[in-house]
Amino acid sequence: MTQVGAVRPGAEPASRAEAVLAALDDEQREAAQAVVGPVCILAGAGTGKTRTITHRIAYGVHSGVYVPEQVLAVTFTARAAGELRGRLAALDVGGVQARTFHAAAMRQLRYFAPRVLGGPMPSLVENKLRLVATAASRSRLSTDRTSLRDLASEIEWAKTTLATPDDYPARAKAAGREPPFEAAAVAAVYASYESAKQRDGALDFEDLLLVTAYAIEEHPAVAREVRAQYRHFVVDEYQDVNPLQQRLLDAWLGGRAEVCVVGDPNQTIYSFTGADPDYLLGFADRYPDSAVVKLERDYRSTPQVVGLANRLIGQAAKRKGLPGLRLLGQRPDAGEPTFVEHPDEPAEAAAVAARCKALIDSGMPAAEIAILFRINAQSQVYEAALADVGVPYVLKGGERFFERPEVREAVLLLRGAAAGGSDPGALVPTVRDVLASVGWAEHRPPAGGAARDRWQSLAALVDLAVDLVAENPALDLAGFVGHLAERANAQHAPTVQGVTLASMHAAKGLEWDVVFVVGLVDGVVPIAQSLSRPDAVEEERRLLYVAVTRAREQLTLSWSLGRNPGAKRARPRSRFLDGLAPGSSPTAPAPGRRPAKRQKVVLEGEAGELFERLRAWRSQAAQSASVPAYVVFTDATLQAIAETRPTNLMELSGLPGIGARKLELYGEDVLAAVTG
Structure with a gap:
């Protein structure tokens, strides 16, 4: 039996080409038939991007436009390249080169090294x-x-x-x-x-691309040979291309326009590694005669998940360039995404773990459940919570918490300190002192990604000590070390199938039936380091969009008001949920965007005195919540309060920038400030 859309071996070329198009929707078919470049395919999450580009290549081959050996499809991961090759084989297409940028460059440089470098490949x-x-x-x-x-x-x-x-x-x-x-x-x-x-006499992986580009740019004979070999190019995940990769692509093209790029501007989340979305956003400006095809039919997620994703990304600051994407859910209706608030992080983790256990007990495969967080250090509390209820898990894109080098070093030092004895009631300061010996300090995480990850892992140990002391004030260091050993042993149990724990970055390209997106508080999502730059905040929004669009059927978004049990419940929910969570409304300025420039507020008399009093209160509130002052209220909102002098919560709720969540958090304090 021939699969629908598959190519029957031995069929005539025309029928083969038509068979390639048979299983595509209208937009996918339009993209597949655009075999002459330049072509830009804007492919939203779950819209069949890989299917479209493989069918486009197959259609070009079977219709006689392409010679397979003259097509180079470039991907960002070896897994994606392998998937392309496998799908092309199923479409009876062989000879097409599907490689990562680095693999393609290495193959070419190894061949040309004697001519370009005067010897073998370094x-x-x-x-x-x-x-x-x-x-x-x-x-x-x-x-x-x-x-x-x-x-x-x-x-x-x-x-x-x-x-x-x-x-x-x-x-x-x-x-x-x-x-x-x-x-x-x-x-x-x-x-x-x-x-x-x-x-x-060595090259690093960046040099592979740079030297290959140089060889083509500076050696005409090399350029002629490369460009004769490869005449048609496909670049996947084009929103993630960096300037070095673009330079190599330009060298390959040599001024030609036979290129098809595929990407989603809403999934641009790697600018910190050098990726530049302007290459995708400006493609139509660079190639004014390009064909631009939008894929917006989402076959992955329910309409309810799709609707939430659209509303989330619809609040983003507008960017110049290609038109945006608005997903259209194609699956049957299902339940609405769930928003859940918790008093503290352990309570949030326990609730998620309990829900995972209930789903698995009802027949849901554990591998179809994922818990997604912003930073790897957040995994610890979920690893522990899942272990506590006997739910197996796998950690994607990182080491298990207790296997991280800094955690193993810290546990070893804590065990040594415990051997010397410790006083009951002094656990938390003792843990802080021990961790200080390996560079941890109670302040904002240090600069640098690896240093920040290390700091957050050690901070998680301090937080755990705080949690345990809240439950058992007499716990000493020996008891704490024993507790750590029990957790580590429970989490080292072999797991063949388990709930996936992953950072939002590591989740890109993956999907599950059930997704929990956790820890959605300001300072985490968006991450604190992004708050000084509006463009960085918008990238954080796109990262949350990626997390949301991983869910096929069920989606839960949650946050906790305090870090530890008994802590002050003052952490603001992520600004990205304003206007999305039930009972919330968009705040001023637009959610997720810090004003580029603040206007100076000038008030006189009692209004001016009240404004200054409100600013002083805001400063204290922001310090307590460890967030910038504008996250509490903007100057414009404080000005509105000072000018109207509301006397009750109803009057206060009618002012700009005060939604239900902020009314709950700060309403009484604001009224107290108004009355003096």
């Missing part, structure tokens, strides 16, 4: 840390493994954005980077790293 730097450590030592920087990873990440970012060591300080500042050391020091390490690499 060795590859598999891991930058050794050379980065040497370079840092020459710059007299005191480093550990965490700061070395952050330095390596900064060097990778600089190279993918085509920044030289001299360029780095200005470029890093303009991009809002948070390097682990002063920018000038990072630039010095970068320069020393490049010198050491050249002395070793």
Whole structure:
């Protein structure tokens, strides 16, 4: 029996081409038939992107427009490249090259190295840390493994954005980077790293792309051969292309326009690695005669999940370039997404774990459930909660909490300290003192991704100690270490099938029947480091959009008002949920966007005195919640309060910028400030 849409071996070319189109919807068919470039396919979440591009390639081959060996499809992961090859084989198409940027560059450079480099292919730097450590030592920087990873990440970012060591300080500042050391020091390490690499005669993975592009740009014979070999290009996930990858693509094209790019501007979430969505957004400007096809029929999620995703992304700040996407759910109706508020993080985790257990007991496969969070350190409380109720889990894109190097080191030090004895009632300060010996301090997480992850993991141990003392004030350090061992042992149980725990970034490209998106409080989603830059806040919104669109059938979004049991319940729910959660409404300014410039407020007399009093109160509230002042209320809202002097909650609720959630959190305090 021939599968619908499959190509029957031995069929005539015309019938093969028609068979390729048979199982596509109208928009997918339009994209598949646009075999002459330039073509831009805007493919929303769940709209059949991979199906469309493989059928487009197959249609081009079976209709005689493409020679298979002259097509290069470029992806971002080896898994995606393998999937493309498998689907093309099912469509009776062989010979098409489907590779990652790096794999394609390596294949070409290995062939051309004798001509371009004067010898065989140089060795590859598999891991930058050794050379980065040497370079840092020459710059007299005191480093550990965490700061070395952050330095390596900064060097990778600089190279993918085509920044030289001299360029780095200005470029890093303009991009809002948070390097682990002063920018000038990072630039010095970068320069020393490049010198050491050249002395070793080695290339790193960024060099693969750069040298391949250089070979084509500067060697006409190489350019002619490459461009004769590859005449048609397909680039998947084009919103994630960085300047280095775009340079290589331009070299391959050589001014030709036979390129099809596929991407979703709503899923641009990797700018911190150097990705530049402007290549996708500006594609039609670069190629004015391009065909632009929008895929908006979502076959993955229910209309209710799709509707929420549309409302979430619809609140984003408008961006120049290609038109936006509005998903159209194609599946049968189901229940609305659920919004749940919890008093504290352990309560939130316990509720999610209990719900997972109930779903599994009712027949839902554990592998069809996912819990998604913003940062990896959040996994600990969910690992523990799932273990407590006997639900197996798998951690995607990261190590289990108790297997992380910093956690293993901390537990070892805590065990050693416990051997010397400890006083009941002094657990939390003792844990803080021990962790201080490995660089943890009670302040805002440090700059640098790896350093921040390490700090958050250690902070999670402190929070756990606080939680346990709240339950048992007499717990000492030995008891705490024993508790950690029990948790670690429970979580090391082998799991063949389990609930997926993943960061929102790690979840991209995946999907589950049931998704819990957790920890949705301001300062986490959006992450605190983004709050000073509106563009970074908008990327955080798109990250939440990616998380929401992973759910096929059931979606729950939750947050907790306090970190620990008994803590003050003052953490504001994520601004991205304003206008989405039941009973909430959009606030001023637009949700998720910090005003680019604040207007100075000038009030006189009693109104001016009240305005200053409200500002003082707001400062204290913001400090208590560890959020910027404007997250509590904007100056415009304080001005409206000072001018109208509301006397009750009903009057206060009618002012701009005061939704139900803020009324609940701050209403009584505001009225108290008004009455003096």
